[in-house]
Amino acid sequence: MASVATDKSGRRRILFVADDGSRKTIRLGKVTRKAAESFKGRVEALLAAQATRTSIDADTARWLADLPSGLYGRLVRVGLAKAREAAERLTLGTLLDRFDAAAAVKDSTRAAYRQTTASLRAILGERTPLDEIEPADADRWRKTIGEPVKVKADDGTERTKRLASATVAKRVHVARAIFKRAVRWGLIPSSPFADLRAGSQANPERSLYIAPATIAAVLDACPDDEWRAIVALSRFAGLRCPSEIVALRWADVDWERGRSRFDPPRPPGMRGTPCAKCLSPRS
Numbered sequence: 001m002a003s004v005a006t007d008k009s010g011r012r013r014i015l016f017v018a019d020d021g022s023r024k025t026i027r028l029g030k031v032t033r034k035a036a037e038s039f040k041g042r043v044e045a046l047l048a049a050q051a052t053r054t055s056i057d058a059d060t061a062r063w064l065a066d067l068p069s070g071l072y073g074r075l076v077r078v079g080l081a082k083a084r085e086a087a088e089r090l091t092l093g094t095l096l097d098r099f100d101a102a103a104a105v106k107d108s109t110r111a112a113y114r115q116t117t118a119s120l121r122a123i124l125g126e127r128t129p130l131d132e133i134e135p136a137d138a139d140r141w142r143k144t145i146g147e148p149v150k151v152k153a154d155d156g157t158e159r160t161k162r163l164a165s166a167t168v169a170k171r172v173h174v175a176r177a178i179f180k181r182a183v184r185w186g187l188i189p190s191s192p193f194a195d196l197r198a199g200s201q202a203n204p205e206r207s208l209y210i211a212p213a214t215i216a217a218v219l220d221a222c223p224d225d226e227w228r229a230i231v232a233l234s235r236f237a238g239l240r241c242p243s244e245i246v247a248l249r250w251a252d253v254d255w256e257r258g259r260s261r262f263d264p265p266r267p268p269g270m271r272g273t274p275c276a277k278c279l280s281p282r283s
Helices: 031-052 058-066 070-075 090-102 107-125 135-145 165-184 212-220 227-234 245-249
Strands: 004-008 012-017 023-029 151-153 160-162 259-262 270-275
Touching: 004 031, 012 031, 023 031, 023 070, 031 058, 090 107, 090 165, 107 135, 107 165, 135 165, 212 227, 227 245
Parallel strands: none
Antiparallel strands: 004 012, 012 023, 151 160, 259 270
């Protein structure tokens, strides 16, 4: 017989005792109780076939054949199924390649994604079967990318470098998105990165007050009015450069109220920004 257990985070697992008396566990992740009970029934059918040295019934055979590689691999590890052909086992590298190909993002965003995927390949191993990656591996990856490393400069000197906490948080967000996509694609039953804490992506150390006098000097050095408008809108209207400045239209500016309102190219959607008097054509 098998049983269903649920931990505090809502993750479910199937527990049973194998023929040799050893206790086995099949982790299902965050699934409904009904789905877990259904899976338990299949496990009991496989156990019964093993105990009686008989073939499994046709319905269970079809269910087994249709299982995603992640769940199937977990049955293999507890001795309830024979390994499929090695070619059928998806690796971490395969997932990362698919994610990169499917990501419809700007080149700069893709470059940021690839920093995350490069660290996943280096730390977890791109040939690692996808169904063998567990939450402990996700924890190990996060710990590793946050540790200081020694880098060598062009002159041969070494220095210690450490990723900012905001950068680590950003990479955790990307890694969680990658494995969430793997779940949606049916490659794995649940994400080992789902509960990984990211932290804040804000980096107060990079915040710097730029005095108007400094901006005035920058404006004087600008080659034309277009560059002066870009600098002024960034400093005095708080627009993101280049995305929001490029999207700004004359119709978005309310000179009487001293505000601009538009739909930026990123969440949370429509927002308004103040227009300093120095931005007015009458100033």
